[in-house]
Amino acid sequence: MNPRLLFWVPALLRLLMLLGLAGLAWSMAGVVAGLSVAVLLLLFQILLQLSYLQQLSNWLDDFNSAKLPDGWGAWTDVFSRLYRLRRDDERSQAELTEWLARFRQAMHLLPDGVAIMDDVLFLEWCNPAAERHLGLTLARDKGMRVTNLVRHPDFIDYIVLGRYEQPLTLSLRDRKLIVQIIPFENRRQILVTHDATESARIEEMRRDFIANASHELRTPLTVIVGFLEIASTTPDLDVASRQAHLKLMTEQGHRMQRLIEDMLTLSRLESVDYPLRPEPVAVKAVIEDVLEEARALSGGQHAISASIEGPDVVGSADELRSAFANLASNAVRYTAPGGAVQLRWRDMPEGPQFSVTDTGIGIDQLHIARLTERFYRVDKSRSRETQGTGLGLAIVKHVLLRHRASLSIHSEPGKGSTFTVMFPKR
Template identity: 55%
Template sequence: MIVSTRTARKFWVPVLLWFGLLLLVAVAIGAIYGARGGLVFFSISLSILLFLQMWSLYQIEQWMDRPVGGPRPRTWGLWRHAFDRLEDIRLEDERSRAEMAEWLARFRQTMSVLPDGVVIIDGVMHLEWCNPAAQKHLGLDLARDEGRLLTNLIRSPDFVDYMLSGRFDQPLPFMHHDRKILVQLISFESRRQILVTHDVTQSEKTDTMRRDFIANASHELRTPLTVINGFLEHALNSEMGEETRQRQLKLMAEQGQRMQRLVADMLTLTRLESLVQPPSSDTVRIKPLLNRLVEEARALSAGKHSISLQAQEIDLKGNHDELESAFANLLSNAVRYTPDGGHIAVSWAMENDCATLSVIDDGIGIAAEHLDRLTERFYRVDKTRSRSTQGTGLGLAIVKHVLLRHRGRLQITSEYAKGSCFKMIFQRAQLALRQD
């Protein structure tokens, strides 16, 4: 009430003073030149005052259209106070806009680095904004799709039904562009909604691999256990000759060794997958290691194959046990899958500025359609032959994980019925300088 009275006083007192002054001057002129002269003076004075007011209003309009900080019009009287008030209001408004823009930029920056997608839509499902993750998950383009209907941009029947159902208490999994996406709609304003997306493709693949791993491991263990249990039941429930007993004991021992190898490989693979720290940077002398592994491969071959080795004096930085496991798996695979009388050539040399271990055989070879899947756990090209050669199906999976930890890669070339070439390629940065 006090502020209103003060404002009214600031306005009306000058107005009344101006009108009073003009009226006195007009009366004085009327007394000298007559009533008509006083009336003419009063009319002209009011017209001039009206023009000045209109000019001030025009200046306000022009000034409000200019950005903040521009030159302020020259004013007088009440208009100067009005301009002061307007300028304060404009400055406060600009500060509020700047703060709002800063908060909006921070919000969008925060949303942009989230691994989950965020899509903001209005009450009738028109796209207002989305972060890069949502663009990747749903195939959206904000510059192109802003303002368009979301159900027209994503035409999956499951997604459209979910958006139109009005029941958003549970998330919806659906396939989109070969990805499995989990979406859930959240209302946060009366006229706006947030659609949150999460890519579960990799987790689904991991779960599938885990289920397959358990199923395959159970299957691989069940076969030798069935053999051992069958022989034990036969031995307990019947009498047998010494020759039969020795033969069955030998078979049980073989199956027990097979289970032991399988469990050892599973433990090795699990350990490699669970390690997050890089391998040790010890210097591993590769040539002596290969000499020993080749001798073991010759023992495994039992003279059925010719195995040659050519190794340069090249050392690696890494974990000795992991590299030994990877090398041994390649060599044992070559022995197992090369027919009797075949040749296996092992070489350790520099190729294209990389240290390369090559294992070349003239064995049964591998068809092209199987090459991309060879490093999968328990994947076998010929399951019958794999079991007869006592393979566990985990060797190349172990090789792949060891190479990943040592910044290497596996290259496989093969031609069916003509042989295969397996190469473990290590970057130059992985080499260890020799002290001699």
Template identity: 55%
Template sequence: MNTHARASRKARTFWVPTLLRFALLCLIILAVAASFGVVAGLVWFGLSLVALLFLQIWSLYRIEQWLDLPYGTPRPKTWGLWAHAAKRLENVRREDERSRVDMAEWLARFRQAMSLLPDGVVIVDGVMHLEWCNPTAEKHLGLDQLRDEGRLLTNLIRAPEFVDYMLSSRFEQPLAFVHHHRKIQLQLISFDNRRQIIVTHDLTQAEKNDTLRRDFIANASHELRTPLTVINGFLEHALSTEMDHKTRQRQLNLMAEQGQRMQRLVADMLALTRLESLVQQPSAETVRILPMLHRIVDQARALSEGRHLITLDAQAIDLKGNHDELESAFTNLLTNAVRYTPDGGSIQISWKMVGEGAALGVCDDGIGIAAEHLSRLTERFYRVDKTRSRITQGTGLGLAIVKHVLLRHRGHLLIESAPGKGSCFSAVFDRPQLILSDVKM
């Protein structure tokens, strides 16, 4: 049905009953006038008008009272045009309530979506009073939605850079500032005349990663420069000077040694970079630890060349994880013990249940490590004694590799040491990573 047809039908619905009622009233008045005289007809006409006016006022009053009642209250019993109007009003209220419910659901979904964003979202009015913020923004800016709603944002965040930015009215570029020990970047976006959105992003971890990356490149360059300097120096000397076979052989051996050092360093850097870039958990293959430990201990004894007493005490406990990564971590722990334990010292390797998990312990009776160094031992290229590290030819990346392997296998590294009392490095694994056996060793 087109618009013109609907309008015609509504007009008929409105006017036909009205005209019929008016015609009936006129007939009644004429009948009264014919039966009782003109005066009686006029009196009847006046009383009818008063009655109709009262009914109209009464119907209007009831509808007005009904509009103040909650949605869902039945519409009042009226007649004539007022019944039609009340029905139309009821339909309007129903549509309004449906729109209100839809809007509330949409707003709830919007807030839920905003709450899941990794960035902070703050909604303020035209004069910077807080209307809403998501949990990420609460963390970034130290806000509390329930406590701070309606308060002036520049009173809640007192950082001078933030206040200046908000008062400047120049929001083309984002602002970066430190707040509650976090580096926060934010930008204000106007989306209507009465509200504005502030989007925040935490730069703390990104800046920390950039610093680590710069330090890594600087340290790697420094570590590579030393052997390259040695090799280039010997090559220049060999090209410019005649030398006997013994001297040449000694320099070739030193160059080969420095080349192997660079090779170990590059291999460790590649291994560490690969571990840091992996996102998925390692495959859940069964890794047999006992054969691995026997093989690593044999390698350590070969590296020691009889200068240390190396013992193994292990239980038949297997692990879920990646075989190569675990072997790399365990090898680094035992190789470090051999390199940093003085001749004649002893090294004890244990693999057993500890509490709710299992631990690989590598303990020695060497010179030990001062307490101020313990928390930094797993940093890349960190060395307690740089001179001794050059002698032992360590890369400075072994414990960093161990830390990342353990993190990928739900484990952690414990370090206990004291000067003159030796050191004990323990790779601890949680119970879910273990595969137990009845066989003991």
């Protein structure tokens, strides 16, 4: 039925009933009695309507659907519709609150920084990533101008020029940030920050790796090609010289082969398609193999010993053998003849440990933090003498990462070094 009819039909019926009662009083008690009854009934209706208006006013002051009063007549429909509207509004507010909570949670979990500013660059809101990137604190800095909070000349120029089509690359707080402002609504702007420090570091490592690998491969190739050119242009070269050239070419070929094998090993260890397949590892047998290899490399020029007292572990026997062998061979190569190298496997309260201690040349503290970088060498000339590829400790680092182990290095120049592999407690 039409809502207007729902309102007017009951009202007209009540009016007819009121007139009927007044007419009945008129016919039974005279004109004065009929008018008096009509006035009293009219006053009652007015007071009743005023009472409902007062209840409605009180409810509007305290929005609560449970407190909505009951009505009579047309008020029944009014209060019923208000109740439905209020319930719909409460349901919408609950959904909006839930979505707002989800939005804030999503913004808090974003790795990128997001800050909302008004049209005059006053900070309204930012997520924790933006606080870390820009050095902000929402509770302290809300309502302040962003250009006063981030006082970097390039950032201020970017804001002043207003050329937001391209992002700004910014070095701030020892991080490399990519910053962009996105207009939002008429009086809002979104400041987005992306931390590109790790990406830049990886890209730099990639460039360095390619440059170093090219250099390392070029040196033996130059030697081999040079002697081949001599052999082709000098067919009557004496036998002694030819044998010397062949020996050098063989050494450089083996060096290049070791380098390529180490590069392939390192690439395989870093690949997500090469997962670790854990298996019980008999550590005693692994260290005994490493000990034999170290003694063969030494050729009897060093005192090499091993102490094996720790438990077996779970992991890859081949990878651990490679890591332990790299540490042992480095100790032999960088220890002068007559020196000592000791291999130790023991169980400690914090977990099993494998250590290699030598009496070699030692390492300055300046270099220790970078020793596991690819192709990093403390003394390049000495590395060529020891026939190292510059990838051994990088391989060790990645093997240990796959086994949740860590490497600790203690060394002093002229006093030797100790490389300790620390496995997690079982």
